[in-house]
Amino acid sequence: MRWDKPLGGTGRPKLLRFVAAALVAVCVLGCASVPHSGRRQFNMISDAEIKPVALQVYEQVLSKEPESKDARMKEIARRVVTRISSAAEKMDHPGFDWKVQLIERDTPNAFCLPGGLIGVHTGLFREVGTEAGLAAIVGHEVAHAVARHGQERRTQQRLVNGVLAFTGELVRKETGEITTAGKLLLGALGAGATVGVTLPYSRIHEFEADQIGQIYMAAAGYDPQESVRVWEKLSKFKKPPIPVWLSTHPSDEERLRKLRDFLPDAEKYYKESPVKYGKGVLL
Numbered sequence: 001m002r003w004d005k006p007l008g009g010t011g012r013p014k015l016l017r018f019v020a021a022a023l024v025a026v027c028v029l030g031c032a033s034v035p036h037s038g039r040r041q042f043n044m045i046s047d048a049e050i051k052p053v054a055l056q057v058y059e060q061v062l063s064k065e066p067e068s069k070d071a072r073m074k075e076i077a078r079r080v081v082t083r084i085s086s087a088a089e090k091m092d093h094p095g096f097d098w099k100v101q102l103i104e105r106d107t108p109n110a111f112c113l114p115g116g117l118i119g120v121h122t123g124l125f126r127e128v129g130t131e132a133g134l135a136a137i138v139g140h141e142v143a144h145a146v147a148r149h150g151q152e153r154r155t156q157q158r159l160v161n162g163v164l165a166f167t168g169e170l171v172r173k174e175t176g177e178i179t180t181a182g183k184l185l186l187g188a189l190g191a192g193a194t195v196g197v198t199l200p201y202s203r204i205h206e207f208e209a210d211q212i213g214q215i216y217m218a219a220a221g222y223d224p225q226e227s228v229r230v231w232e233k234l235s236k237f238k239k240p241p242i243p244v245w246l247s248t249h250p251s252d253e254e255r256l257r258k259l260r261d262f263l264p265d266a267e268k269y270y271k272e273s274p275v276k277y278g279k280g281v282l283l
Contacts (some may be wrong), residue, residue, distance in 0.1 A: 012095060027261075034147045035092045036215055037208045039060045045151040050114045052152075058099075062086075068102040068122050076283065077102045077120045082134050083220040084142050085116060086281075090114040108234065112141035114150050127233060131280025132217065138197035139213030139227075147212060149205040174177065203250045210255065211262045218270035221277040227266075228259050 038123040065128065068074060081100040088094060095137040109121030120134075128134045144150065145190055172178050210227070235252035249255075270276075 032148075034208055034212075036212050037147075039208065041148070041152050041199035041202070042155055042159075043152050045116065047148075047151075050151055050154075052111040054115050054117055058113050058119075061119060062103075065119070066104040067273055068104040070078040070122065072100070073122055073125055073283075074102045074117070076131060076134065076281065080131060080138050081118055081120075083222075084135055084138050084216050087216045087219040088142055088146050091216070092146050096145070107194070110137050110141050110261075112138075112145045114145055114148070116142070116145060118142070125283040126163055128230050128283060129233075130226060130282055131231040132222040133219040134280065134283065135220060135222040135280070136213065136224075140209045141215060143209040143212035144205065147208055149209070152205075153202070162205045172272045206249050206255070207258050210259055211265075214259065214262050214266040215269050218266040218268075219273055221270075221273045221275040222280060223278050224263060224266035224270055226279055228256065228263070231256060231259055 033039065034045060074157055077100055081098065083100045089096070095115070096119070098116040100118040100120065103119050103121050104119040105120050108124045108127040110118070110120045110124055112118045118137070118138070124134065124137060128137060205255070210231075214224045214227045216231075217227065231252075235256065
């Protein structure tokens with residue numbers, strides 16, 4: 001390809017317009033702050049756009065996972081989600097249509113999809129030990145949704161894909177082929193975006209969810225000290241030995257240090273909470 005010639009092909013002007021429009025949209029629509037952390041985030045995906053996607057994923061997950069029949073566990077999960085979601089709505093007004101289902105699965109896990117669609121595994125009860133411990137995990141997952149972390153990640157992926165597509169057009173020869181050097185460049189850009197953008201932001205999201213989730217559980221009347229105890233316990237699960245800079249999550253040591261740093265702020269909300277459940281019932 002000759003660099004002194006204008007880009008050819010009917011698709012290239014359209015691609016240029018798309019990239020320009022995407023950059024403008026980032027600047028105009030991405031002007032939002034994450035609750036409580038205050039970080040500025042770029043998000044081009046609205047709640048209205050993500051809601052049907054999240055609902056479809058939620059229904060697919062529930063169609064494959066058995067619902068627990070344990071009435072006591074179901075009531076505790078419902079109670080914790082109600083209290084945490086009420087605190088989130090009162091403080092940050094996400095306007096979600098909250099739903100929760102208790103899933104019969106031994107893995108200690110929970111999730112919250114955009115729009116407030118929550119799943120809690122029965123295996124999590126065994127690990128957290130107390131109702132406040134469950135509130136810490138639910139608060140963390142709810143915080144991801146309220147902070148629109150999933151939408152932010154999708155926005156980043158769209159931008160990366162746009163840049164890669166644009167670069168691919170630049171290095172494409174007039175015959176339509178991409179040289180070996182061009183393919184290496186695209187591969188390097190893709191890897192650089194993952195290591196330099198996607199993974200670091202994923203770790204930032206985890207810290208923010210810890211901070212915001214701790215505030216939600218405290219505002220709901222649960223002792224935020226339990227969040228540190230729970231994450232200390234969960235950190236003992238064996239994980240693949242990969243470097244932090246290649247991981248979606250921060251190191252256990254850094255996470256626990258941050259959680260302790262966040263505690264004084266969360267304890268203010270706990271003191272102001274009109275009700276105090278402390279650690280709540282034992283699970």
